[in-house]
Amino acid sequence: MAIDRNARARMAARIQAMRGLTHAQRGIARALLMACDQFGRVKATYDRIARLSGAARSTVGAAVQALELVLAGLLQVVRRKADRPGRNGGTVRANAVNLYLWTIPAAAPAHKSEDRPGSTKQDPPMDPALAAALARFGNAIADARDAALTAPPNRATVAAGSGRVWRP
Incomplete structure (x- = not known):
């Protein structure tokens, strides 16, 4: 599902209403949400997330771990590894830029429940x-x-x- 500005606004409101998130965690979640592309992907380092959210880099690391648990099903963190040249011609496996994937739930239908096909609800006589x-x-x-x-x-x-x- 493509993420348009309405979906982002719904998700931002949902994040704002969540209990148990600190102010910094909400800011980091909003920064990740606003930085995502139309498919819900964000490739960002902790430094970039800190710049976007206005939080410290050390706060970003802890907040991303907390958000991964609190927003399970909505935010997925893919910790990527890369092979880099090492000493003596070998390769070293190192951390690469994380990938954050947003899963935006579908919006509620715009019509009333009485108008749904197959609905049996009728007005009383x-x-x-x-x-x-x-x-x-x-x-x-x-x-x-x-x-x-x-x-x-x-x-x-x-x-x-x-x-x-x-x-x-």
């Missing part, structure tokens, strides 16, 4: 006396509106907002 009273009330309103539109103008009219009677 209306009392016949109530239906007749509502019909009479609707007819009375329509008659009053028609009478007001067809009646000749009254010679004594109340001036707008003053409460005084105007007479020509």
Whole structure:
């Protein structure tokens, strides 16, 4: 699923509402969320995350570990390794830039549950006396509106907002 700005805003609100996160952890989570591409991937070093979030580099390491547990299912951290040339022509396995993957849950459907296909929820039947009273009330309103539109103008009219009677 592509991550658009609405999905980011929903996730940011969800992160903000989570209990158990410190202020720094929320800031780092928001920074990772805003830095992700349309597929939810972020390639960032701790230094870059610290710059984006305004937190210290040492805080980023601890916060990423905490976020990985708290946001399990939403944020996945892929710790990557790379082979680098070592001494005497050999190779050394070293840490590479981590990859952070966001999984954004789908948005709730825009329509009401009654409109879903296959929904069995229906309005309860209306009392016949109530239906007749509502019909009479609707007819009375329509008659009053028609009478007001067809009646000749009254010679004594109340001036707008003053409460005084105007007479020509």
